[in-house]
Amino acid sequence: MDDSNVDMQGGPIDKELQTLLVETAPNGNIEDYILPDSDDFNAIPQDPLNPITAEKVQLGKLLFHETGIAQNPKNEEGRGTFSCASCHHAQGGFQAERFQGIGDGGLGFGLGIARDKHNLYKEEDLDVQPIRTPSAMNIAYQINVLWNGQFGATGLNNGTEAAWTADTPKETNHLGFEGTETQAIAGLDVHRLVIDENLMASLGYKEMFDRVFADMPQSERYSAITAGLAIAAFERTILANEAPFQKWLKGDMQAMTTKQKEGAILFFDKGECASCHNGPSLANMEFHALGMLDLIDCPDPVFKTTLDNVENLGRGGFTGRAEDNYRFKVPQLYNLKDSPFYGHGSSFYSVLDVLIYKNEAQKENSRVPENALSPLFHPLNLTDQELEAITAFIEGGLYDSNLGRYVPAELPSGNCFPNADLLSQQELGCL
Numbered sequence: 001m002d003d004s005n006v007d008m009q010g011g012p013i014d015k016e017l018q019t020l021l022v023e024t025a026p027n028g029n030i031e032d033y034i035l036p037d038s039d040d041f042n043a044i045p046q047d048p049l050n051p052i053t054a055e056k057v058q059l060g061k062l063l064f065h066e067t068g069i070a071q072n073p074k075n076e077e078g079r080g081t082f083s084c085a086s087c088h089h090a091q092g093g094f095q096a097e098r099f100q101g102i103g104d105g106g107l108g109f110g111l112g113i114a115r116d117k118h119n120l121y122k123e124e125d126l127d128v129q130p131i132r133t134p135s136a137m138n139i140a141y142q143i144n145v146l147w148n149g150q151f152g153a154t155g156l157n158n159g160t161e162a163a164w165t166a167d168t169p170k171e172t173n174h175l176g177f178e179g180t181e182t183q184a185i186a187g188l189d190v191h192r193l194v195i196d197e198n199l200m201a202s203l204g205y206k207e208m209f210d211r212v213f214a215d216m217p218q219s220e221r222y223s224a225i226t227a228g229l230a231i232a233a234f235e236r237t238i239l240a241n242e243a244p245f246q247k248w249l250k251g252d253m254q255a256m257t258t259k260q261k262e263g264a265i266l267f268f269d270k271g272e273c274a275s276c277h278n279g280p281s282l283a284n285m286e287f288h289a290l291g292m293l294d295l296i297d298c299p300d301p302v303f304k305t306t307l308d309n310v311e312n313l314g315r316g317g318f319t320g321r322a323e324d325n326y327r328f329k330v331p332q333l334y335n336l337k338d339s340p341f342y343g344h345g346s347s348f349y350s351v352l353d354v355l356i357y358k359n360e361a362q363k364e365n366s367r368v369p370e371n372a373l374s375p376l377f378h379p380l381n382l383t384d385q386e387l388e389a390i391t392a393f394i395e396g397g398l399y400d401s402n403l404g405r406y407v408p409a410e411l412p413s414g415n416c417f418p419n420a421d422l423l424s425q426q427e428l429g430c431l
Contacts, residue, residue: 010253013261020268026279034249035138035241035280038405044236045140047178052233059208060234061408063227064088067420068203068413070104071194074125077118077421078104084187084231085418086115087129088136090403093335094238096133099300099346103127104192109424117303118421127191128303131295131311132346135339138281138332140236145179147328147344148311149287150318151186152179156285163318170318175225180235185228197222204412240334240400245393256397263393266386273390275376276330282398287315287327288374291363293347300346312367314344326368335403337395352391359387 009018018030025032036043041052063069064084073079087101088094096102098115105126107118117126131147139145143155150163153173164173169186177185188195200206200222212230213221220226240246245264247255256264267273278284294312295305310317316325328344342348347364348357357364359380363373382390411417416430425431 009251013258013265014248014253017261017265017268020265024268024274024278030249033245033280033282035239035246037241038237038239044239046236047181047232049177050181050229050232052236053212055208056212056230056233057237058234059205059212060230060232061406062205062208062411064231064234065408065417066203066205066411066413067415067417068411069188069193069195069199069227070420071199072192073104074127074192075105075118075121077120078192080415081419081421081424082106082127082191083418084191084193087133089418090407091338093338093403094136094406095339096129097339099132099298099341100295100302100305101129101133102303106419107421107423109419109427114427115419115424123303126303128305130305130309131344132341135332135335136235137238137240137334138283139180139238141279141281141283141332142180142329143178143285144329145183148313148315148318149179149285149329151182152177153182154178160319163320177229177232181229181232184232184235185225188224188228188231195222195224195227203415208412238403238406240398240403242402243334243398243400245397246400248397257392259389259392260397261393263389263391264397266382266390267393270386271380271382271390272376277333281332282334283330283332285329287324287329288376289314289326289328289368289372290358290377291326291365291368291373292328292343292345292357293365294345294367296345297365298346307367326365326372327374333394334398335400337399351394352387355382355387355390 021030021033022028044052046052067080067083070080070082082103086103086106087096091097102115105118105121106115108115134147144152144157149156150170151173153176157173164170169190172182172186175182200209209222209226213226244255244260276284276286276288295302296307313325314328316322316327336351340349342354348354359382361377361379416425416428
């Protein structure tokens with residue numbers, strides 16, 4: 001490939017990596033890998049039906065963390081104790097930092113992993129995710145979201161209207177929004193969060209809704225739809241644009257260590273990682289079967305999940321097409337070390353474990369047929385040293401250490417967040 005237009009900087013290792021990036025980039029430009037600034041709304045991918053504004057992002061940021069909207073719990077003990085950020089918090093890289101996220105019915109925060117079942121909740125009353133919590137980070141680059149891509153009326157979901165089942169969260173696709181917006185709207189109801197005019201007034205949000213949605217009739221202004229649009233606008237700005245790799249892409253050749261650069265070269269070359277993990281978020285909108293275990297196989301105690309959970313079928317569980325069975329969406333790769341669990345079933349406990357698995361390419365889930373496995377799942381013949389270098393790139397080079405910028409200093413309600421049960425308040429210093 002002709003890279004004569006590329007401004008090669010740094011030493012030999014930097015130039016080698018730059019050349020590889022040009023060769024693997026979707027459009028043949030190193031810039032294809034750069035995440036925009038979080039306030040550069042013109043550069044952030046957005047739903048044309050939900051234009052991003054600074055005021056909308058600020059409202060969404062607050063609602064995302066607001067425990068006061070947790071007004072539809074199964075047990076009274078859960079009222080006002082959880083939020084969107086219970087399972088997508090900054091300390092976890094906007095994942096749950098737990099093998100199975102718990103919203104309503106959870107107790108404690110600690111480092112995320114310490115959150116557990118409230119002893120006054122029955123298992124059937126818990127709000128738990130039947131699959132490992134996907135990250136909300138860099139979600140702007142996903143047109144369809146979740147492991148099976150079920151949310152979003154456009155993109156890959158064109159033609160799947162028959163699967164937008166009435167009286168289920170998937171029905172929300174009929175609103176016509178992209179995945180981030182659809183999931184945010186549907187998630188408010190699914191996760192027992194409430195939006196109405198009186199509550200917004202009592203929590204201190206009514207004037208913000210009035211400003212952000214001034215063009216809407218007042219009767220429609222305070223709803224799960226408007227709140228979801230604000231939350232989605234905020235989520236689209238959660239970008240790992242301060243990671244060392246991002247700084248290196250922007251010209252700071254010292255931002256990554258030599259080992260991280262060596263790992264990046266392997267990532268984009270021999271490791272074949274960029275075959276799937278590409279573009280600004282190092283992900284794509286493809287689905288692949290890698291034969292990983294499901295959440296039911298997790299050695300830690302899990303709730304409300306079974307062998308026949310439709311989520312275990314991945315994309316096929318949504319589309320109903322046999323050829324989509326066991327295929328899961330390619331995830332983004334930033335801030336992975338914030339979560340001690342990996343894979344849709346939380347079956348791996350380190351980034352290195354995942355790399356070893358992909359290097360050996362021997363499926364661990366006997367329920368996944370050999371003929372369903374992705375053709376990209378094959379032995380890579382990487383050495384231990386090479387695996388360690390790729391790990392260094394993913395864990396360090398792709399790690400944004402300043403995610404606190406996406407967390408509000410306080411909420412208009414004054415509530416503790418992201419959780420507000422008594423134990424969480426003690427652990428978070430809210431008391």
